[in-house]
Amino acid sequence: MGNRIRQWYEHSMAQLWDEDLRTLQGARRWLIIPLRLLFVVTRHLLKGQLSLRAMSLVYTTLLSVVPLLAVSFSVLKGFGVHNQIEPLLANFLAPLGPQGAELTERIISFVENVKVGVLGALGLALLLYTVVSLIQKIESSFNYVWQVERLRTLGQRFSNYLSVILIGPVLVFSALGLTATIMDYSLVHRLMAIEPFGSLIVLVGKLVPYLLVIAAFTFVYIFIPNTRVRFAPALVGGVVAGVLWQSSGWVFAAFIASSSKYAAIYSSFAILILLLIWLYLNWLILLLGAQVAFYVQYPQYLTREPIDLHLSNRLRERLALQIMFVIADRHLNGKPPWTGEELVEWLGLPVYPVQRTLRLLQDAGFLSETGNDHAPAYLPTHDIGTVRLTDLYETVRSAGENRLLALRRMPREEVVESLMGSLREAVKSRLGDTTLRDLVSERKV
Numbered sequence: 320m321g322n323r324i325r326q327w328y329e330h331s332m333a334q335l336w337d338e339d340l341r342t343l344q345g346a347r348r349w350l351i352i353p354l355r356l357l358f359v360v361t362r363h364l365l366k367g368q369l370s371l372r373a374m375s376l377v378y379t380t381l382l383s384v385v386p387l388l389a390v391s392f393s394v395l396k397g398f399g400v401h402n403q404i405e406p407l408l409a410n411f412l413a414p415l416g417p418q419g420a421e422l423t424e425r426i427i428s429f430v431e432n433v434k435v436g437v438l439g440a441l442g443l444a445l446l447l448y449t450v451v452s453l454i455q456k457i458e459s460s461f462n463y464v465w466q467v468e469r470l471r472t473l474g475q476r477f478s479n480y481l482s483v484i485l486i487g488p489v490l491v492f493s494a495l496g497l498t499a500t501i502m503d504y505s506l507v508h509r510l511m512a513i514e515p516f517g518s519l520i521v522l523v524g525k526l527v528p529y530l531l532v533i534a535a536f537t538f539v540y541i542f543i544p545n546t547r548v549r550f551a552p553a554l555v556g557g558v559v560a561g562v563l564w565q566s567s568g569w570v571f572a573a574f575i576a577s578s579s580k581y582a583a584i585y586s587s588f589a590i591l592i593l594l595l596i597w598l599y600l601n602w603l604i605l606l607l608g609a610q611v612a613f614y615v616q617y618p619q620y621l622t623r624e625p626i627d628l629h630l631s632n633r634l635r636e637r638l639a640l641q642i643m644f645v646i647a648d649r650h651l652n653g654k655p656p657w658t659g660e661e662l663v664e665w666l667g668l669p670v671y672p673v674q675r676t677l678r679l680l681q682d683a684g685f686l687s688e689t690g691n692d693h694a695p696a697y698l699p700t701h702d703i704g705t706v707r708l709t710d711l712y713e714t715v716r717s718a719g720e721n722r723l724l725a726l727r728r729m730p731r732e733e734v735v736e737s738l739m740g741s742l743r744e745a746v747k748s749r750l751g752d753t754t755l756r757d758l759v760s761e762r763k764v
Contacts, residue, residue, distance in 0.1 A: 336623040355621040356614055362625070363610055372460040373602040380598055383453035385426065414572040414597060418590040454543070461544040464609045466671040468678065471545050533561035536605065540612050546670070547660050552616035560608025567600055620669065630672045632716070638676050639715040640708075641666070643685060647703045647755045656689070656696035683714045703755040709747055711755070 336355070363369055388408070405427050412419035458470060537557030541548050614621055630638065645665075646657055657665075663673050677697065680686040685706065689696040699706070720726070 352618065352621070356611065358623075359614060359621050360607065360610055364607070368463070369603060369606045369610065372463065373599055373606055376456060376460060376602040377595060377598045379453050379456045380602075383449050386449040387453060388426065412594075412597070414568040415590070415593050416572060418593060422590060422594060458543050458545060460606060461540075461609050462546075464606060464613050465544045465546050465548070466613075466669070466674075467544060467546045468671075468674060469545060529561055529565055532564055533557045536560045536564075536608055539605070540609055544609070548612065549616055552612040555615045556608040556610075556612025559611045560604050563604045563607070564601065567604060571597060571600065617670070630675070634672075635676065635718070636712065636715050638666070638668070638672070639680060639711065642673075642676060643680065643699075643706075643711060643755060644758060646686065646697055647699055647706075648759050650699055651703065651756065651759055656698050658696045662697075679715070679718050685711060685714070699755070703759065706755040708750045708753050708755065708758060712746060712750065 405423060408426060409420060409423045412423055415422065455470065462468070462470065533554075534557070537550075537553045540553035540556050541550065642662060645662075649656060659674065659677060662677070663670050666673060677686065681688060684700055686697045687700045689698070
């Protein structure tokens with residue numbers, strides 16, 4: 320029996336993974352991709368990194384929730400809709416049961432006691448910094464999912480984040496108000512008395528919360544990561560996360576919050592424990608949706624075994640020279656500069672190693688980046704006629720060395736030193752004083 324199960328498992332895995340996605344067509348493609356996606360996302364969950372980041376976001380949320388609501392409260396007060404924060408917060412905490420209503424009242428009382436007008440310049444700055452730090456933590460988690468190393472600059476964080484913090488609540492409550500207004504129209508009430516329009520309107524009313532959550536998650540997946548996320552993958556991730564988020568509220572309320580065991584074990588701390596669990600589930604679902612969006616945008620990552628994305632020495636040298644060559648070629652011919660996404664697609668390599676190589680070339684002073692946040696382009700920092708290939712090659716070869724990892728710290732063996740010296744001289748002899756412009760010009764000959 321054990322051998323049969325093992326054979327069946329291996330046969331199923333072969334059917335699932337041996338096919339090349341680029342050659343799959345029709346129904347078979349739409350069957351295999353979701354199965355691979357489910358397998359890989361489950362592997363990520365079991366690996367534990369998403370769980371650790373969700374736990375980290377729970378801690379940050381507890382520190383930032385009151386300042387965040389205070390800022391939103393102050394903005395919405397100018398539009399006369401600040402009283403809508405409490406129903407929205409109560410709806411979010413509804414799965415906690417009766418404790419959710421009590422917790423909502425406490426949080427709102429804290430928010431109302433925060434007088435933004437009397438905080439002073441320093442107090443207001445600390446309030447905004449606390450709010451911005453929450454979104455920075457979210458961006459860091461999303462960047463991990465999207466394999467992006469670099470956060471936005473400090474100026475970009477304040478400008479981009481605060482625009483969402485200040486404008487986002489207005490748009491959310493405008494959408495909620497518009498939905499409520501439409502449902503209150505007398506025409507809608509008359510249509511509800513006519514079948515099948517009545518059943519259809521009731522169904523739409525039930526779907527509206529899902530649609531609003533999906534729209535919010537899709538926006539978050541597009542805006543928060545410090546990379547360009549296409550709409551379609553973000554929408555797929557938003558649909559998965561939105562459905563899970565809405566459904567998890569029912570499950571949590573039915574099986575966890577309604578249980579008397581937590582109150583018996585944790586006594587007055589039960590509400591805090593339930594809140595932590597609920598926040599953790601919400602952040603985990605949000606990160607899970609981001610992971611789905613990533614794999615939809617980059618299906619080449621859907622592999623049976625995890626792939627080590629660290630470059631070999633040979634590939635790093637080749638990649639750096641290739642990138643510098645094509646960027647210099649476009650620059651010399653007056654064409655639009657390469658963006659990071661274009662380079663990833665053209666090279667056919669994962670995002671992470673390409674970005675690492677671009678960062679290496681930037682830090683070494685060979686490339687500079689344009690100011691576009693989500694789709695930065697790259698230009699040569701110096702005249703390509705002055706960039707010697709020898710200097711470029713040595714920079715790439717010595718990447719990663721520091722005061723703890725350096726040649727001078729290693730014991731010297733004369734035979735080894737002689738061999739390494741011969742290799743260096745051979746490279747210098749071959750490259751000589753050849754510049755990047757000379758290399759680009761050879762292509763035209």
